[in-house]
Amino acid sequence: MRVVVAGRPLVLFRNGDAIHCLADICPHRSAPLSGGRIVDGAIECPYHGWRFAGSGRCVAMPGLIGELPRALVPSYPVVEKDGLIFFALERQTAEPYTTVLSGKDTVSAIVESRVGSTLAEVAENILDATHTHFTHKGILRGLSSRRYRVTVTVTAGDDWVEARYEGEPKQEGLISRLLEGERSISVGRFRQPGIAELEFWGKDRINLATTFHLRQETTDTVHGFGILSGPRQGGLGHLKALLFKPFFRIALEQDKRILQAAEANRRIFPERRQMIGPLDVMRPHIDAILAGRWPEVADRPMEITMEL
Numbered sequence: 089m090r091v092v093v094a095g096r097p098l099v100l101f102r103n104g105d106a107i108h109c110l111a112d113i114c115p116h117r118s119a120p121l122s123g124g125r126i127v128d129g130a131i132e133c134p135y136h137g138w139r140f141a142g143s144g145r146c147v148a149m150p151g152l153i154g155e156l157p158r159a160l161v162p163s164y165p166v167v168e169k170d171g172l173i174f175f176a177l178e179r180q181t182a183e184p185y186t187t188v189l190s191g192k193d194t195v196s197a198i199v200e201s202r203v204g205s206t207l208a209e210v211a212e213n214i215l216d217a218t219h220t221h222f223t224h225k226g227i228l229r230g231l232s233s234r235r236y237r238v239t240v241t242v243t244a245g246d247d248w249v250e251a252r253y254e255g256e257p258k259q260e261g262l263i264s265r266l267l268e269g270e271r272s273i274s275v276g277r278f279r280q281p282g283i284a285e286l287e288f289w290g291k292d293r294i295n296l297a298t299t300f301h302l303r304q305e306t307t308d309t310v311h312g313f314g315i316l317s318g319p320r321q322g323g324l325g326h327l328k329a330l331l332f333k334p335f336f337r338i339a340l341e342q343d344k345r346i347l348q349a350a351e352a353n354r355r356i357f358p359e360r361r362q363m364i365g366p367l368d369v370m371r372p373h374i375d376a377i378l379a380g381r382w383p384e385v386a387d388r389p390m391e392i393t394m395e396l
């Protein structure tokens with residue numbers, strides 16, 4: 089399978105239980121290895137049939153009699169966890185984080201999405217509570233335009249920022265009615281390199297968590313997987329998880345439509361700068377983290393009250 093990261097293609101392939109990640113280019117005449125097939129656990133180039141092991145080393149050149157010359161494709165660390173595949177373009181320094189409920193007894197569903205936008209826009213969109221009244225009326229929010237006073241606390245570290253919402257009642261949107269119990273607080277969090285996650289807490293546990301893993305695929309597109317999970321016991325249940333998928337898809341389509349329309353507009357009006365509104369609690373910090381800068385709110389947590 090070919091996977092593109094920041095415009096550069098990689099090829100992922102399996103050899104039994106092992107999974108490998110190589111640059112998707114043959115060192116011979118540059119053919120994409122992803123067009124080939126797996127033979128004896130090695131990936132075979134579709135052009136002249138050179139074969140490469142998971143380490144990237146060439147292990148066969150069809151027709152050659154005698155010693156194999158050294159030929160190498162760059163290889164990258166790759167790990168499979170909770171139904172997702174993670175790879176690192178640099179040295180792998182830590183276990184991948186999948187979701188806050190990883191390892192617990194949960195029911196989960198995974199959805200895939202691709203949006204013509206940028207990572208900062210998509211991550212902000214997932215974590216932005218203020219757009220739901222408009223973009224997702226009826227699905228994530230009730231049909232009434234009623235708002236409630238909530239307190240938002242924003243904290244951060246060098247590579248994450250989170251907003252905690254307190255004071256919301258149980259939500260009236262369809263998804264919440266179906267899936268959530270009582271709500272006490274909810275949390276939205278961004279983490280490097282492209283994780284946007286939401287937690288909905290009941291009395292003393294997380295009732296529902298969604299974690300998106302996003303990647304800037306090309307300059308034009310963001311690709312991502314969203315994991316929805318909740319506790320199995322007295323919680324999500326398989327039927328609910330099944331129901332969840334179509335609703336989740338509707339919400340994602342709604343976001344995709346507005347994000348792509350906005351991105352198209354930015355290309356038409358490249359001189360128009362965006363304004364950070366007083367309720368945009370996450371965006372400046374997401375931008376800082378993505379740029380490798382220290383998010384200001386890490387020094388001084390911020391608290392505001394808004395009508396949500």
Ligand code: FES
Nearest residue numbers: 114116117133136
């Ligand atoms: S291009 Fe791959 S074997 Fe020739």
Ligand SMILES: [Fe+2]
Nearest residue numbers: 213214223343
């Ligand atoms: Fe949304």
